[in-house]
Amino acid sequence: MKKKDETPKASFALHPFVRWAHKTGRVFTLVFMVYTILIPLVMCIVYNAWPSFMQILPGTATLLAMLGVQGVIEIAYETPILGSSSYLSNVTGNIMNLKIPCALNAQKIAAVENNTAAGDAIALISTSVSSIVTIIVLVIGLFLVIPLRPFLESEIASSASNYLMAALFGCIMVGFLAPQQGGSVIKNKLLIAAAPFFITMILAITGMLQTSAAVAMIIISIPMCLLIGRILYKKGIVRVEHRAKPEAAGAPADTESKAE
Amino acid sequence: MNGSTVANSPLLYILIAVGLASIVVYALISIKKAKACCLDQGISKEKIREVIISTISASIVPSLAILIGFLLLANSLGSAWPWWRLSVIGALQYETMAATYATSSMKIELGSLLSGPASNFTGVMIVMTLGIITGPIITAFTAEKYSTGLMKAKSSSDWGNIAITSIPLAVVAVYVPLLLFSSVPSAATFLVSVVVTVLCAMLSMKVKWLGSFTIGLAMIAGVAAGVLVETLMK
Numbered sequence: 001m002k003k004k005d006e007t008p009k010a011s012f013a014l015h016p017f018v019r020w021a022h023k024t025g026r027v028f029t030l031v032f033m034v035y036t037i038l039i040p041l042v043m044c045i046v047y048n049a050w051p052s053f054m055q056i057l058p059g060t061a062t063l064l065a066m067l068g069v070q071g072v073i074e075i076a077y078e079t080p081i082l083g084s085s086s087y088l089s090n091v092t093g094n095i096m097n098l099k100i101p102c103a104l105n106a107q108k109i110a111a112v113e114n115n116t117a118a119g120d121a122i123a124l125i126s127t128s129v130s131s132i133v134t135i136i137v138l139v140i141g142l143f144l145v146i147p148l149r150p151f152l153e154s155e156i157a158s159s160a161s162n163y164l165m166a167a168l169f170g171c172i173m174v175g176f177l178a179p180q181q182g183g184s185v186i187k188n189k190l191l192i193a194a195a196p197f198f199i200t201m202i203l204a205i206t207g208m209l210q211t212s213a214a215v216a217m218i219i220i221s222i223p224m225c226l227l228i229g230r231i232l233y234k235k236g237i238v239r240v241e242h243r244a245k246p247e248a249a250g251a252p253a254d255t256e257s258k259a260e
Numbered sequence: 261m262n263g264s265t266v267a268n269s270p271l272l273y274i275l276i277a278v279g280l281a282s283i284v285v286y287a288l289i290s291i292k293k294a295k296a297c298c299l300d301q302g303i304s305k306e307k308i309r310e311v312i313i314s315t316i317s318a319s320i321v322p323s324l325a326i327l328i329g330f331l332l333l334a335n336s337l338g339s340a341w342p343w344w345r346l347s348v349i350g351a352l353q354y355e356t357m358a359a360t361y362a363t364s365s366m367k368i369e370l371g372s373l374l375s376g377p378a379s380n381f382t383g384v385m386i387v388m389t390l391g392i393i394t395g396p397i398i399t400a401f402t403a404e405k406y407s408t409g410l411m412k413a414k415s416s417s418d419w420g421n422i423a424i425t426s427i428p429l430a431v432v433a434v435y436v437p438l439l440l441f442s443s444v445p446s447a448a449t450f451l452v453s454v455v456v457t458v459l460c461a462m463l464s465m466k467v468k469w470l471g472s473f474t475i476g477l478a479m480i481a482g483v484a485a486g487v488l489v490e491t492l493m494k
Contacts, residue, residue, distance in 0.1 A: 063391025170453025
């Protein structure tokens, strides 16, 4: 007899685009990182302005220790949303406050699921566009730095930047509450997130948790959601309904063979 | 020679411009390839266009916030270096923190960096670069296996699909209550954003183009509400 979670398995073949995106993304990231490191080194050589090893060691070690651990945690929850656009997102930064909201919004508009070829492609379009927009805005800012300074340094502009995350998550929340997402629908999916939601709510109301410490709570929230999801799935409360043909994560076999 | 010489060096501007141009080229190639994949997967050209317009409108407001961070950093680091750091890798809050850590560990003031020795400035450049390098490096070596593993899990069983959906849900389950219950202006921002998003979604059934600007409009309205409530509470 079949176990409950042994649903019929689709033959998995990775779409050629997904392969291309990972391959070029990896190469681009590594080359770009080398270039990034070279910039300060070139300046040291050209201006003969070398700092001592002991000058840079403490700061680098502190930042690596702090941001290294955080980086690993962030990748754990960013990659399932961003897929193969993770490379460009990490190279251009501003992931949580720009890339992820844009990718989720784009996937919602295109009605595609993440972790599928179409979901990856839409996320990559969104990430690429938002990276270009940020670059353009900063280039304009560089040239308009003097006329823009009074406005951007005003109290209103400073307060406004404090509320960007709340505004972004307000938009995302609506997308999560929407019933249809791509070809399959997960019934009662919000129940999975109920426990971490209420725990965080209590911690936020009592002032025990600030937005700056969100990553720490996410570390707890992910296994909690997975465990609750598993229990609710086993009990039949959370289930997947395939309304249309389930969107394969990879390409059909013929596409794959063509790519070979 | 002081920090200002390095910070305002034409060579630094050229190196940054080349780096940013390479990102734009890679992004444009990615858009072209991803667009072909979308068409292959049955997503219409109109839908792709809607995604692009919506992303542009959603990116402008957060980019303006990044611009504010650029101005704050430019006071102590000159224009070129913050321009580079905020265009690549770092987020607004990381870069400010990294600059502060770099200067304090070198026992110098952030404000005196431009007038101090050039080696102090290049030292800060190195610390800021190496300190935030782990994310992209780890991604380069792990993302393919992790992401394609998730794809396989999703396609192989219903539980795989649920498990993968649980991860973004876990993130939303933390951020939403934090933003909703941490302060009154933050809650006002969130709620106004939700209301405007829903209104735009309803109106976009009749006014098609509105759908592409939903997130941009919701963000502007939400942030305006937050600032208004903060001002009223003072």
